[in-house]
């Protein structure tokens with residue numbers, strides 16, 4: 209059961225220019241006014257790299273937290289053109305990083321690379337939002353849980369992890385950006401079994417944190433709301449508009 213804080217994490221992907229801070233400001237104003245519920249949830253926004261430092265500065269006095277969307281897997285500095293290390297991201301005041309997003313897996317990020325990224329990010333004291341998810345074919349063949357377990361074990365195998373620093377984001381690949389969502393029963397089963405598996409495998413005293421991601425919007429959030437195993441949501445498309453993002457939170461607490 210998820211009785212603690214809920215996470216609403218916005219992944220902007222390749223969206224946003226400097227003036228997009230206005231979206232952040234509107235979300236922050238809503239949060240400040242939502243006195244009834246705002247102790248029950250955390251908002252994290254993951255803008256593109258070009259906006260990270262500006263957003264990090266702006267959010268020093270705000271309650272919104274900022275996350276990077278990815279990081280490099282080796283070294284603090286090095287000859288890796290076009291990449292940035294967890295160390296560099298940490299130095300601009302960021303404490304969260306998304307790792308293993310299916311869009312990055314699709315462009316060549318292997319379980320091994322993901323494992324290296326996670327261990328370097330954890331070493332740099334990040335909280336990692338670790339994405340896993342089955343594709344359409346794997347789901348059709350009823351391999352979902354096996355795929356998810358394998359991704360978890362491969363991604364976390366290097367270190368003994370402090371699960372306070374790992375948030376698992378279960379994102380079925382077939383659901384991302386498609387408007388298709390799992391039935392509440394399917395999602396509840398997968399979330400329940402995943403949490404049970406992680407707790408046993410890593411000998412945890414508390415439940416790990418588990419988010420759902422995939423076509424979450426102001427309408428679909430209603431069907432996710434009763435699923436007690438979920439500690440929050442990773443939101444792509446609907447997080448680029450302050451109104452859509454706020455409506456998700458409003459409908460969740462309605």
Ligand code: PEP
Pocket residue numbers: 219379383384385386421422423424442443444445446
């Ligand atoms: C995502 O890419 O992490 C995501 C969940 O996207 P969307 O909400 O657009 O399906």
